Amino acid sequence: MYPGALLGCQGMGEFQNMLHAALNIGVDPVAIKETIYQATAYLEIGRTCDFLIAANGIMEQHGVRLPLAPQASTNEETRFERGLAKQVELFGPDMAKRQTDGPALRRNINRWLADNCFGDYYTRNGLNGQEREMITFCFFLAQGGCENQLRGHTAGNFGVGNGKEKLYSVVEQCMPYIGYPRSLNAMSIIDEIAAKEK
Template identity: 45%
Template sequence: MKLKKNDPDFFEIFNNFNNKEILEYVSISKRTRFIITLATLITNTSKEKYAIAVRDALEVLSPVEIKEVLYQSVAYVGLGKTFELFEITNDVLIENAIQLPLESKSTVARENRHEKGLEIQKKYFGDDMIQSMIDNAPEGQERFNDFLAGYCFGDFYTRDALSDQDRELATFCILATLGGCENQLRGHVLGNFNVGNDKEVLIDALTILLPYIGFPRTLNALAIINEY
């Protein structure tokens, strides 16, 4: 409301583009649109916008699903950007009379998280690609593949509440928002295809992202999608 009062020209331009014109071109569900929006706001650390989006998302996403989008982002965005957003999320949920902590959605133990993460990597990207990555790791740098399998995929991708399609789409949106992650973005375009998100879904996602991430990062991501 402050923006509408103090910068009416900008408010009208952005509102018309983001809430009207953009929506004419997308066919994905409102639920999926909120997953995309939450993912990009987390990545940009847009605290005020994120808090509003969490509140509004409760219309179509469960509290657990909202929290899982945040969990999914941590390995890609980093703790520095996400730590405060956990508190913001919790504050909004408490304001809406939601009891915390939420039910745990972890499905792995310390003993099998690496194995289960590796299984998901191979499911999304293929045995050959993952084995090649492991085999070709420079000496002394093998730990990063272990971290990917155990932490990124083992600790987070194995969690319940979001589907494979939800998690890979959120990851695509996070990487597109970050920018400068083109190699990883290529891998996750393929990952999206392998879990059932087709090219149209990714283009719809980019359409939703455009007002939040700008044209350069949007067009870079679109060029990568069009490589396939």
């Protein structure tokens, strides 16, 4: 959780401190790197590149041999199909309709969302579906101003088995890094989506 929140709020100093601690207690370097890679789709490369460079340096200090084993499971030919399947799995069949029935001006970005965000990242090994959805929730939670996406990924978390109690716990763990206003906003969204799920 903490890397997603610290990436989202751009807390580089604390990210570095916590990464040393995480590696000292045996957190899998692959999981850490996968979190950073996935952040690129949600935070953009300009805000994630420095975190990747810092993580590589810290991992080398801890004796982690880089590069790590590749985790990609798609290629240029399969990324769209598998990414769209992942979107449908997480958010329902309406995701497929966005490719054909959505506004013409949005079709490019809808396709990029399927093949890049979901095909390139969500299909990777190293983190499971529950972990990826929880981390994505943390990205939106921490950066603020992304309430619509936080709603969508709250529902996505519910769909993969990260229920209301789990997400409340995630918010509580992230609160020292993101503050009370964003924490309270997230809890309101969790309540809102939980009420719709009933």
